[in-house]
Amino acid sequence: MDGLTGFQRDILYALVGLESPHGLAVQAELDEYYSESVTRGRLYANLDELVDRGFVHKERQTDRSNQYTLTDHGVRAIVAHRRWTEQQLLDALQRGGQ
Template identity: 45%
Template sequence: MTTYHDLMGFQRDLLEAIAAVDDDPYGLALKAYLDERYADPINHSRLYQNLDQLVEQDLINRDDLDARTNVYTLTDAGRHELQHHAETLAGLCELARPVADGGARQ
Protein backbone atom coordinates (compact mmCIF):
# COMPACT_ATOMS: atom_id res chain seq x y z
CA MET A 1 0.00 0.00 0.00
CA THR A 2 1.22 3.47 -0.86
CA THR A 3 1.51 5.90 2.04
CA TYR A 4 1.51 9.68 1.96
CA HIS A 5 5.27 9.77 2.50
CA ASP A 6 5.86 7.39 -0.42
CA LEU A 7 4.42 10.01 -2.77
CA MET A 8 6.34 12.75 -4.52
CA GLY A 9 5.51 16.28 -3.37
CA PHE A 10 3.65 17.01 -6.59
CA GLN A 11 1.48 13.92 -6.09
CA ARG A 12 0.71 15.05 -2.54
CA ASP A 13 -0.28 18.43 -3.93
CA LEU A 14 -2.56 16.70 -6.44
CA LEU A 15 -4.39 14.89 -3.64
CA GLU A 16 -4.90 18.25 -1.93
CA ALA A 17 -6.06 19.85 -5.18
CA ILE A 18 -8.61 17.10 -5.82
CA ALA A 19 -10.00 17.59 -2.32
CA ALA A 20 -9.99 21.39 -2.65
CA VAL A 21 -11.54 21.97 -6.09
CA ASP A 22 -15.23 22.69 -5.45
CA ASP A 23 -16.67 21.84 -8.84
CA ASP A 24 -15.71 18.79 -10.85
CA PRO A 25 -11.98 18.23 -10.28
CA TYR A 26 -11.01 17.66 -13.91
CA GLY A 27 -7.48 18.03 -15.25
CA LEU A 28 -7.56 21.69 -16.22
CA ALA A 29 -9.29 22.70 -12.97
CA LEU A 30 -6.55 20.89 -11.02
CA LYS A 31 -3.91 22.56 -13.17
CA ALA A 32 -5.44 25.99 -12.46
CA TYR A 33 -5.50 25.26 -8.71
CA LEU A 34 -1.83 24.23 -8.74
CA ASP A 35 -0.74 27.04 -11.08
CA GLU A 36 -1.88 29.51 -8.39
CA ARG A 37 0.46 27.86 -5.89
CA TYR A 38 3.53 27.02 -7.98
CA ALA A 39 6.02 29.60 -9.25
CA ASP A 40 6.13 28.03 -12.72
CA PRO A 41 3.16 26.80 -14.77
CA ILE A 42 2.40 23.09 -14.50
CA ASN A 43 3.26 21.09 -17.62
CA HIS A 44 0.29 19.07 -18.96
CA SER A 45 2.42 15.95 -19.33
CA ARG A 46 3.59 16.16 -15.72
CA LEU A 47 0.02 16.65 -14.53
CA TYR A 48 -1.50 13.71 -16.38
CA GLN A 49 1.40 11.31 -15.77
CA ASN A 50 1.10 11.91 -12.04
CA LEU A 51 -2.69 11.59 -12.11
CA ASP A 52 -2.25 8.24 -13.89
CA GLN A 53 0.19 7.08 -11.21
CA LEU A 54 -2.23 8.05 -8.44
CA VAL A 55 -4.97 6.07 -10.21
CA GLU A 56 -2.64 3.04 -10.44
CA GLN A 57 -1.88 3.38 -6.70
CA ASP A 58 -5.63 3.39 -5.97
CA LEU A 59 -5.48 6.80 -4.30
CA ILE A 60 -7.80 8.48 -6.83
CA ASN A 61 -10.55 7.44 -9.24
CA ARG A 62 -10.74 8.61 -12.84
CA ASP A 63 -14.22 8.77 -14.35
CA ASP A 64 -15.60 10.25 -17.56
CA LEU A 65 -17.08 13.71 -17.14
CA ASP A 66 -17.88 13.90 -20.86
CA ALA A 67 -16.46 12.43 -24.07
CA ARG A 68 -13.18 14.37 -23.77
CA THR A 69 -12.80 15.09 -20.06
CA ASN A 70 -12.03 12.97 -17.01
CA VAL A 71 -12.96 13.87 -13.46
CA TYR A 72 -10.77 12.79 -10.53
CA THR A 73 -11.95 11.94 -7.03
CA LEU A 74 -10.22 10.61 -3.95
CA THR A 75 -10.65 6.95 -3.14
CA ASP A 76 -11.16 5.93 0.48
CA ALA A 77 -7.42 5.18 0.62
CA GLY A 78 -6.53 8.58 -0.85
CA ARG A 79 -8.85 10.39 1.55
CA HIS A 80 -7.39 8.40 4.47
CA GLU A 81 -3.81 9.36 3.54
CA LEU A 82 -4.72 13.04 3.18
CA GLN A 83 -6.68 13.08 6.45
CA HIS A 84 -3.91 11.25 8.32
CA HIS A 85 -1.37 13.81 7.15
CA ALA A 86 -3.68 16.70 8.09
CA GLU A 87 -4.16 15.23 11.57
CA THR A 88 -0.40 14.80 11.95
CA LEU A 89 0.22 18.44 11.02
CA ALA A 90 -2.58 19.65 13.30
CA GLY A 91 -1.08 17.70 16.17
CA LEU A 92 2.37 19.13 15.54
CA CYS A 93 0.98 22.66 15.60
CA GLU A 94 -0.40 22.06 19.09
CA LEU A 95 2.99 21.09 20.56
CA ALA A 96 4.70 23.51 22.90
CA ARG A 97 7.55 25.24 21.09
CA PRO A 98 10.65 26.79 22.65
CA VAL A 99 10.88 30.59 22.62
CA ALA A 100 13.94 32.83 22.54
CA ASP A 101 14.08 33.34 26.33
CA GLY A 102 14.15 29.58 26.97
CA GLY A 103 10.55 29.34 28.13
CA ALA A 104 7.86 27.32 26.42
CA ARG A 105 5.12 28.80 24.29
CA GLN A 106 1.74 27.10 24.37
Protein backbone atom coordinates (compact mmCIF):
# COMPACT_ATOMS: atom_id res chain seq x y z
CA MET A 1 0.00 0.00 0.00
CA ASP A 2 3.08 2.14 -0.27
CA GLY A 3 2.12 5.60 -1.41
CA LEU A 4 -1.65 5.17 -1.14
CA THR A 5 -3.73 7.57 0.90
CA GLY A 6 -6.08 6.30 3.56
CA PHE A 7 -8.99 7.24 1.31
CA GLN A 8 -7.58 5.19 -1.56
CA ARG A 9 -7.08 2.25 0.79
CA ASP A 10 -10.71 2.59 1.90
CA ILE A 11 -11.80 2.50 -1.75
CA LEU A 12 -9.99 -0.82 -2.16
CA TYR A 13 -11.72 -2.23 0.92
CA ALA A 14 -15.09 -0.97 -0.34
CA LEU A 15 -14.54 -2.71 -3.68
CA VAL A 16 -13.90 -6.03 -1.93
CA GLY A 17 -17.29 -5.97 -0.25
CA LEU A 18 -19.43 -4.92 -3.21
CA GLU A 19 -21.37 -7.33 -5.36
CA SER A 20 -21.77 -4.75 -8.14
CA PRO A 21 -18.71 -2.50 -7.88
CA HIS A 22 -19.69 0.51 -9.99
CA GLY A 23 -18.80 4.07 -9.04
CA LEU A 24 -22.06 5.01 -7.36
CA ALA A 25 -22.04 1.82 -5.28
CA VAL A 26 -18.51 2.62 -4.12
CA GLN A 27 -19.62 6.16 -3.27
CA ALA A 28 -22.62 4.87 -1.28
CA GLU A 29 -20.41 2.44 0.63
CA LEU A 30 -17.93 5.17 1.53
CA ASP A 31 -20.74 7.58 2.46
CA GLU A 32 -21.87 5.03 5.05
CA TYR A 33 -18.37 4.81 6.50
CA TYR A 34 -17.38 8.50 6.51
CA SER A 35 -19.19 11.12 8.55
CA GLU A 36 -19.35 13.44 5.55
CA SER A 37 -20.49 12.80 2.01
CA VAL A 38 -17.84 11.78 -0.52
CA THR A 39 -17.98 13.90 -3.66
CA ARG A 40 -17.98 12.25 -7.06
CA GLY A 41 -14.99 14.32 -8.11
CA ARG A 42 -12.91 13.06 -5.21
CA LEU A 43 -14.04 9.47 -5.71
CA TYR A 44 -13.47 9.26 -9.47
CA ALA A 45 -10.10 11.05 -9.33
CA ASN A 46 -8.92 8.50 -6.77
CA LEU A 47 -10.42 5.55 -8.66
CA ASP A 48 -8.58 6.70 -11.80
CA GLU A 49 -5.32 6.91 -9.88
CA LEU A 50 -5.87 3.40 -8.49
CA VAL A 51 -6.48 2.18 -12.05
CA ASP A 52 -3.33 3.94 -13.29
CA ARG A 53 -1.27 2.37 -10.50
CA GLY A 54 -2.55 -1.15 -11.20
CA PHE A 55 -4.62 -1.71 -8.05
CA VAL A 56 -8.00 -1.57 -9.81
CA HIS A 57 -9.33 -2.66 -13.20
CA LYS A 58 -11.93 -0.43 -14.88
CA GLU A 59 -14.39 -1.88 -17.38
CA ARG A 60 -17.08 -0.04 -19.29
CA GLN A 61 -20.58 -1.33 -18.46
CA THR A 62 -22.81 1.19 -20.21
CA ASP A 63 -22.40 4.63 -21.76
CA ARG A 64 -22.62 6.12 -18.28
CA SER A 65 -21.30 3.42 -15.98
CA ASN A 66 -18.05 1.61 -15.31
CA GLN A 67 -17.39 -1.41 -13.17
CA TYR A 68 -14.32 -1.41 -10.92
CA THR A 69 -12.67 -4.57 -9.66
CA LEU A 70 -9.47 -5.25 -7.77
CA THR A 71 -6.52 -6.56 -9.72
CA ASP A 72 -4.28 -9.28 -8.28
CA HIS A 73 -1.94 -6.45 -7.22
CA GLY A 74 -4.84 -4.76 -5.40
CA VAL A 75 -5.83 -7.97 -3.62
CA ARG A 76 -2.23 -8.63 -2.54
CA ALA A 77 -1.97 -5.07 -1.23
CA ILE A 78 -5.11 -5.43 0.88
CA VAL A 79 -4.02 -8.81 2.25
CA ALA A 80 -0.60 -7.43 3.17
CA HIS A 81 -2.13 -4.37 4.83
CA ARG A 82 -4.61 -6.47 6.78
CA ARG A 83 -1.86 -8.77 8.02
CA TRP A 84 0.22 -5.78 9.08
CA THR A 85 -2.65 -4.12 10.99
CA GLU A 86 -3.57 -7.41 12.68
CA GLN A 87 0.05 -7.89 13.76
CA GLN A 88 0.17 -4.36 15.15
CA LEU A 89 -2.96 -5.03 17.21
CA LEU A 90 -1.63 -8.37 18.47
CA ASP A 91 1.66 -6.76 19.46
CA ALA A 92 -0.20 -4.02 21.34
CA LEU A 93 -2.33 -6.59 23.19
CA GLN A 94 0.76 -8.56 24.16
CA ARG A 95 2.28 -5.39 25.59
CA GLY A 96 -0.81 -4.94 27.71
CA GLY A 97 -2.89 -2.80 25.36
CA GLN A 98 -0.69 0.27 25.72
